[in-house]
Amino acid sequence: MVNDGTFYFDEKLVNMREQQGPLATTSSVVRGLTAFSSVITESLNLTGDKILGIAKFFLGIGIPGDTKNFFDQVDSLACLENNRVSIPLILSLPSTVISLTKKDSLKVKVNTVLGSHAPPLTVTLVRAFSSSARDNSIIENQELKFDPQDAVYFLDDLPASFDVGEYIFVFKMLVQDSEQQTVYATGTLTQVPIYVTGLIKIENAKIAVLDSDLGSVETQKKLDLAGESTVSVSANHLQKLRLSFQMSTPLGNAFKPHQAFLRLRHETKVEHTFVVGSSGKKFEITLDFLGLVEKFFYLSGRYDIQLTVGDAVMENSLLRDIGYVELDLPEPPENASRPPPQPVDPYTRYGPKAEITHIFRAPEKRPPQELSLAFLVLTILPLFGFIIGLLRLGVNLKNFPTSAVPATFAVIFHLGIAAVLLLYVLFWLKLDLFTTLKTLCFLGVFLMVVGHRTLSHLASASAKLKSA
Amino acid sequence: MAKLLLYLTLATSLIPLFSVAFSPENPTDRRVLVLVDDFAIKSSHSLYFGSLTSRGFQLEFKLADDPNIGLQRYGQYLYDALVLFCPSVERFGGSIDVASIVDFVDSGHDLIVAADSNASDLIREVATECGVDFDEDPAAMVIDHINYAVSNFDGDHTLIASDDFIKADVILGSKKIEAPVLFQGIGHSLNPANSLVLKVLSASSSAYSANPKSKLSNPPSLTGSAISLVSVVQARNNARILITGSLSMFSNRFFRSGVQKAGSSIKHEKSGNEQFLTEISKWVFHERGHLKAVNVRHHKVGESDEPAIYRINDDLEYSVEIYEWSGTSWEPYVSDDVQVQFYMMSPYVLKTLSTDQKGHYSAEFKVPDVYGVFQFKVEYQRLGYTSLSLSKQIPVRPYRHNEYERFLPAAYPYYGSAFSMMAGFFIFTIVHLYSK
Numbered sequence: 001m002v003n004d005g006t007f008y009f010d011e012k013l014v015n016m017r018e019q020q021g022p023l024a025t026t027s028s029v030v031r032g033l034t035a036f037s038s039v040i041t042e043s044l045n046l047t048g049d050k051i052l053g054i055a056k057f058f059l060g061i062g063i064p065g066d067t068k069n070f071f072d073q074v075d076s077l078a079c080l081e082n083n084r085v086s087i088p089l090i091l092s093l094p095s096t097v098i099s100l101t102k103k104d105s106l107k108v109k110v111n112t113v114l115g116s117h118a119p120p121l122t123v124t125l126v127r128a129f130s131s132s133a134r135d136n137s138i139i140e141n142q143e144l145k146f147d148p149q150d151a152v153y154f155l156d157d158l159p160a161s162f163d164v165g166e167y168i169f170v171f172k173m174l175v176q177d178s179e180q181q182t183v184y185a186t187g188t189l190t191q192v193p194i195y196v197t198g199l200i201k202i203e204n205a206k207i208a209v210l211d212s213d214l215g216s217v218e219t220q221k222k223l224d225l226a227g228e229s230t231v232s233v234s235a236n237h238l239q240k241l242r243l244s245f246q247m248s249t250p251l252g253n254a255f256k257p258h259q260a261f262l263r264l265r266h267e268t269k270v271e272h273t274f275v276v277g278s279s280g281k282k283f284e285i286t287l288d289f290l291g292l293v294e295k296f297f298y299l300s301g302r303y304d305i306q307l308t309v310g311d312a313v314m315e316n317s318l319l320r321d322i323g324y325v326e327l328d329l330p331e332p333p334e335n336a337s338r339p340p341p342q343p344v345d346p347y348t349r350y351g352p353k354a355e356i357t358h359i360f361r362a363p364e365k366r367p368p369q370e371l372s373l374a375f376l377v378l379t380i381l382p383l384f385g386f387i388i389g390l391l392r393l394g395v396n397l398k399n400f401p402t403s404a405v406p407a408t409f410a411v412i413f414h415l416g417i418a419a420v421l422l423l424y425v426l427f428w429l430k431l432d433l434f435t436t437l438k439t440l441c442f443l444g445v446f447l448m449v450v451g452h453r454t455l456s457h458l459a460s461a462s463a464k465l466k467s468a
Numbered sequence: 469m470a471k472l473l474l475y476l477t478l479a480t481s482l483i484p485l486f487s488v489a490f491s492p493e494n495p496t497d498r499r500v501l502v503l504v505d506d507f508a509i510k511s512s513h514s515l516y517f518g519s520l521t522s523r524g525f526q527l528e529f530k531l532a533d534d535p536n537i538g539l540q541r542y543g544q545y546l547y548d549a550l551v552l553f554c555p556s557v558e559r560f561g562g563s564i565d566v567a568s569i570v571d572f573v574d575s576g577h578d579l580i581v582a583a584d585s586n587a588s589d590l591i592r593e594v595a596t597e598c599g600v601d602f603d604e605d606p607a608a609m610v611i612d613h614i615n616y617a618v619s620n621f622d623g624d625h626t627l628i629a630s631d632d633f634i635k636a637d638v639i640l641g642s643k644k645i646e647a648p649v650l651f652q653g654i655g656h657s658l659n660p661a662n663s664l665v666l667k668v669l670s671a672s673s674s675a676y677s678a679n680p681k682s683k684l685s686n687p688p689s690l691t692g693s694a695i696s697l698v699s700v701v702q703a704r705n706n707a708r709i710l711i712t713g714s715l716s717m718f719s720n721r722f723f724r725s726g727v728q729k730a731g732s733s734i735k736h737e738k739s740g741n742e743q744f745l746t747e748i749s750k751w752v753f754h755e756r757g758h759l760k761a762v763n764v765r766h767h768k769v770g771e772s773d774e775p776a777i778y779r780i781n782d783d784l785e786y787s788v789e790i791y792e793w794s795g796t797s798w799e800p801y802v803s804d805d806v807q808v809q810f811y812m813m814s815p816y817v818l819k820t821l822s823t824d825q826k827g828h829y830s831a832e833f834k835v836p837d838v839y840g841v842f843q844f845k846v847e848y849q850r851l852g853y854t855s856l857s858l859s860k861q862i863p864v865r866p867y868r869h870n871e872y873e874r875f876l877p878a879a880y881p882y883y884g885s886a887f888s889m890m891a892g893f894f895i896f897t898i899v900h901l902y903s904k
Contacts, residue, residue, distance in 0.1 A: 023508070023511075062512060063721075064514070065511045065514020097620055194623075197623070259674075261691065275685065310614060310674065312611075343658065343660035346634075347851065353807060355818050355819060355820060357817060360781070366877075366878050372880045372881060378881070383888040383892055390899055395899045396902075410901075414897065414898060418894060421894060
């Protein structure tokens with residue numbers, strides 16, 4: 001038996017290829033039970049609680065996704081719907097959240113397992129107590145009225161002393177017709193947790209900066225928590241910040257919400273959260289910056305203030321940016337702890353990087369082309385000067401050999417010299433050293449032969465002239 | 469005898485067909501091991517499992533403490549992915565433990581972990597190994613008094629309707645998720661130093677993680693949007709992990725139910741859970757966002773074959789083809805921010821590659837005038853995509869002696885002087901020999 005009132009059978013794995021879960025096992029038990037009870041004439045000795053427990057188990061698994069499980073569930077529920085042992089009646093609430101502002105009323109439905117109508121019953125709210133004060137029950141033995149149109153039992157007005165909060169309601173149902181009481185299984189008591197919600201009044205909100213020695217108020221500003229306005233205060237590490245407000249339920253009682261946080265967030269996104277303490281209706285928190293300097297990692301600057309107040313039964317939970325406080329804290333000492341690293345925004349982490357183009361080395365500076373051309377002209381000028389000088393000196397070609405053979409040799413000699421010079425020009429232009437040297441070999445040998453002939457002829461000619 | 473031979477040949481020819489499971493050519497997982505606390509989860513979460521099997525996954529359901537389970541046998545992994553839907557398991561059965569799960573992920577396989585409000589220390593340890601930290605208080609749940617889902621039955625505001633999704637089409641699909649996602653469970657936080665985890669669904673700034681039944685005296689350790697409801701991790705070996713604190717988020721009940729966020733009057737017929745979880749499972753199992761780069765080529769502009777060495781001040785062209793796996797085939801990946809770096813100790817050139825919209829990316833640039841051994845590096849990391857890290861080494865040489873400029877105008881005076889000397893010599897030979 002499980003604590004929430006369900007009851008099921010499970011199977012121990014014995015040498016079977018497929019393990020049947022509790023659903024299949026329980027449904028085969030139910031099928032057998034109802035088939036057996038419809039055949040025999042005596043009644044079976046089973047308590048209504050066990051049948052109710054099995055019915056609650058089938059209803060509690062929701063809608064199974066597997067078709068076989070779904071069939072098992074619906075088939076078992078149909079067997080339980082009309083069986084000869086006892087027919088379980090299920091008490092359910094369409095809503096366990098009652099809103100005081102909307103003036104909801106408590107509604108209870110009683111049906112058979114497949115949803116058809118139950119016989120006439122009296123449904124009584126035996127006890128209703130707050131989950132924090134279990135001994136003190138607020139309602140006792142209140143009978144619920146029946147609305148035949150919707151087939152619901154309802155409590156039309158909650159007593160005026162019902163405040164917001166979490167409650168546990170205990171119900172009991174009894175079949176009106178005493179003969180039918182054995183046919184139906186109603187169980188004993190059903191416990192249902194109920195949330196009663198309402199609007200909580202928050203008023204008198206103030207934020208103040210106090211001098212820490214004297215406790216005197218330096219600046220105090222009123223906060224409008226319902227509106228959108230923001231305030232700004234400034235403080236240094238010798239002062240205290242105090243935030244206070246009052247909360248009360250719709251009936252005027254004190255209320256302690258589950259969540260009452262004051263959050264200070266620095267510009268660098270470092271956050272600090274504090275719980276706002278309370279005494280009765282008054283809520284107050286005092287931040288003594290002298291003691292908090294180390295906790296704040298010595299970060300001065302602008303801190304955004306955010307107040308969050310919320311509770312499960314509060315219909316107007318709020319999250320409000322109140323404003324900001326300019327905090328002036330002293331410089332951190334050498335061994336102060338660093339603030340924790342803040343998460344990097346993932347969208348900026350993965351972006352394309354900036355493009356880089358290589359800056360090439362600037363070529364060396366060269367003299368301007370006109371200067372080079374000018375010096376080219378200057379270097380060629382001496383050649384012309386040489387030719388002009390030669391002409392001035394009166395050179396002639398009188399000594400050129402007149403007879404045919406020496407003349408040809410002379411001409412070939414000079415042509416050979418010209419060919420060598422041409423070879424040098426070609427080497428400068430495009431030839432490589434190897435072809436040049438090869439050609440130079442041949443030309444050189446040729447030139448030596450011819451030159452020897454020419455120069456020896458000239459030498460003999462001038463020797464003849466001298467001796468004559 | 470002939471029959472035996474026939475059977476033998478048939479059997480051996482069928483062997484290659486069994487090895488189509490998980491390979492770099494086909495990155496989607498095929499065989500998935502699902503570990504559950506009890507088999508009722510198979511039925512109550514059947515819509516989610518049905519969406520996986522309809523996409524071709526083979527799911528194997530086992531109890532978490534079944535003594536016969538194991539992830540690998542004789543050194544080979546039996547499964548391509550692991551789904552842990554067992555939040556209350558105290559000890560895994562068989563040969564599975566935290567170390568073997570970590571090895572499984574380290575070898576490139578995917579993992580889905582779902583905790584719940586009764587999560588055991590073992591599941592918390594698995595999550596810590598993956599990089600997220602669940603709230604240490606075992607009874608804590610995520611409570612939000614402003615962004616809860618309006619419900620007639622959950623009055624304690626632990627059922628949260630959240631629509632603070634990460635903006636990434638590759639993880640959540642291109643279709644916007646209209647309805648909020650229902651969540652009921654524990655929250656976790658991410659270490660800010662970890663650069664591999666992403667918050668896919670975060671809680672709003674009014675959320676906090678605490679025990680709903682007891683009053684708070686100290687501020688809770690997890691508050692605000694630092695609480696992550698669903699996170700993913702993409703490891704450096706491209707294994708993907710999904711971690712969430714609510715197993716009921718995957719259940720049929722949440723898939724089918726409508727949702728109305730508190731304070732809003734819009735009632736959505738169906739929650740966004742099914743679309744959200746189907747799309748994110750597609751991402752986790754590599755059906756989306758898995759890139760491969762092939763066919764890296766580089767050559768001088770105008771030529772087509774790849775040289776072994778470049779010269780400084782050469783014009784070269786680099787090209788690569790990038791494909792994205794679509795679940796069934798490789799589709800061309802189109803993006804305008806793939807960049808190539810020409811790198812030696814630091815990038816000398818960084819250029820964005822231009823695409824022809826069919827997956828072919830290319831860029832042209834001039835080789836810098838520094839010589840050495842360079843690398844073509846493509847480091848592509850985008851939110852939700854696998855990271856591409858390509859690198860090809862290429863040396864760069866300076867000019868040869870005959871690649872410089874041939875005739876310089878600054879040298880004209882020297883040319884002039886040499887040739888005028890040669891001309892003068894020729895005239896001199898004639899004049900000197902023959903004049904009288």
